[in-house]
Amino acid sequence: MHIITLLLSALFIPTAIAAGSATTGSDPETGLAFWRYEAEGILFELNQRLPDQTRAFFQARGFDTDAANQFATSCVFQSRLLNTAVAGGASLQFNLDEWRVISGNKSSSMATTDDWMSRWKKQSIGQAARIAFKWSLLPTEQTYAPGDYNWGMTSYGQPPGTRFNLTLVWHREGKHESATIRNIECPADSPQETP
Amino acid sequence: MSIPMIRRQLFATLLLLCTLLFQPVQAAGTSQLLQALPDLPKAGDFHLTDLDGTEHRLSSYRGRVVIVNFWATWCPPCREEMPSMQRAWELLEPEGVVMLAINIGEDEDTIFQFTANFPVEFPLLLDQDSATIQSWPVRGLPTTYVVDPQGRLAYRAIGGRAWDDPALLNMVRALK
Numbered sequence: 090m091h092i093i094t095l096l097l098s099a100l101f102i103p104t105a106i107a108a109g110s111a112t113t114g115s116d117p118e119t120g121l122a123f124w125r126y127e128a129e130g131i132l133f134e135l136n137q138r139l140p141d142q143t144r145a146f147f148q149a150r151g152f153d154t155d156a157a158n159q160f161a162t163s164c165v166f167q168s169r170l171l172n173t174a175v176a177g178g179a180s181l182q183f184n185l186d187e188w189r190v191i192s193g194n195k196s197s198s199m200a201t202t203d204d205w206m207s208r209w210k211k212q213s214i215g216q217a218a219r220i221a222f223k224w225s226l227l228p229t230e231q232t233y234a235p236g237d238y239n240w241g242m243t244s245y246g247q248p249p250g251t252r253f254n255l256t257l258v259w260h261r262e263g264k265h266e267s268a269t270i271r272n273i274e275c276p277a278d279s280p281q282e283t284p
Numbered sequence: 285m286s287i288p289m290i291r292r293q294l295f296a297t298l299l300l301l302c303t304l305l306f307q308p309v310q311a312a313g314t315s316q317l318l319q320a321l322p323d324l325p326k327a328g329d330f331h332l333t334d335l336d337g338t339e340h341r342l343s344s345y346r347g348r349v350v351i352v353n354f355w356a357t358w359c360p361p362c363r364e365e366m367p368s369m370q371r372a373w374e375l376l377e378p379e380g381v382v383m384l385a386i387n388i389g390e391d392e393d394t395i396f397q398f399t400a401n402f403p404v405e406f407p408l409l410l411d412q413d414s415a416t417i418q419s420w421p422v423r424g425l426p427t428t429y430v431v432d433p434q435g436r437l438a439y440r441a442i443g444g445r446a447w448d449d450p451a452l453l454n455m456v457r458a459l460k
């Protein structure tokens with residue numbers, strides 16, 4: 090009886106944080122690749138965005154060709170980050186300034202919203218275009234309650250077709266956690282037509 | 285004990301284990317409710333115009349529960365939650381709850397075209413210069429706050445929700 094009680098009790102004790110897993114694949118409709126990292130309480134997903142898609146999105150919102158091209162060719166992904174903890178679970182904090190992009194022997198930080206916004210201001214990009222840009226990127230910092238999430242573009246400052254590793258960092262209940270997604274591939278660019 | 289009985293017991297044990305193991309995954313799918321804000325910060329007042337030209341001042345709704353949603357037409361989770369917001373509004377509007385969806389940075393034509401595919405009857409407000417969203421504690425779209433009758437931020441949801449989820453509707457109703 091004692092053993093059975095112990096076994097049943099063990100089933101209800103929260104397990105230690107499980108090692109996460111990274112997976113990759115491609116969208117059957119578009120052929121575009123995705124990478125996904127999942128661990129207890131967190132899911133992060135990167136979906137390739139073709140530079141043409143990104144150029145078209147921002148040109149339709151007031152960016153000139155040159156500015157749209159600068160961003161579109163900076164290795165842009167559609168991203169999704171979720172706190173997958175159950176209701177009543179821990180909140181999750183992140184700051185993209187802590188994340189690292191590792192390509193070859195070089196480690197660099199991500200280009201986040203503020204970096205791009207100061208660039209657009211210097212280039213006199215209009216206010217409406219800057220507003221659309223700001224809100225279409227994944228927020229640089231957030232605190233998610235269980236069930237909270239954001240979608241948004243992220244850029245990694247690498248040329249089209251480059252492969253890199255990404256170290257994610259997040260905080261939960263005062264603990265610093267990190268994981269690395271390996272061999273992510275920046276979307277390739279199609280040759281641009283010259284006028 | 286006969287072999288069929290052992291098999292049945294083994295099956296029952298496996299079923300119990302599977303239920304326990306997958307419980308967190310199922311729960312994760314139903315945990316997207318609203319985050320209570322224990323400090324109840326005061327909601328920043330705004331004065332915005334909707335698609336019909338009607339002006340809305342948040343403070344004029346004092347005494348009523350107000351759902352304030354920040355969104356844009358190009359934002360996938362914003363689009364996804366719109367139909368459930370409409371269903372929620374159909375249930376809550378007769379009970380006196382106000383729902384205001386504040387569009388960020390887009391013009392009337394763009395929003396009008398959007399409503400052809402996503403017909404909604406609650407007011408869609410224009411924050412073209414993004415002054416209102418920047419004065420609220422919002423970092424990404426969609427973000428929704430539920431303002432209590434005293435004009436305080438009672439709940440927050442970052443990301444889309446199934447707004448017609450009965451559990452979520454009851455959280456809103458409980459503020460009245």
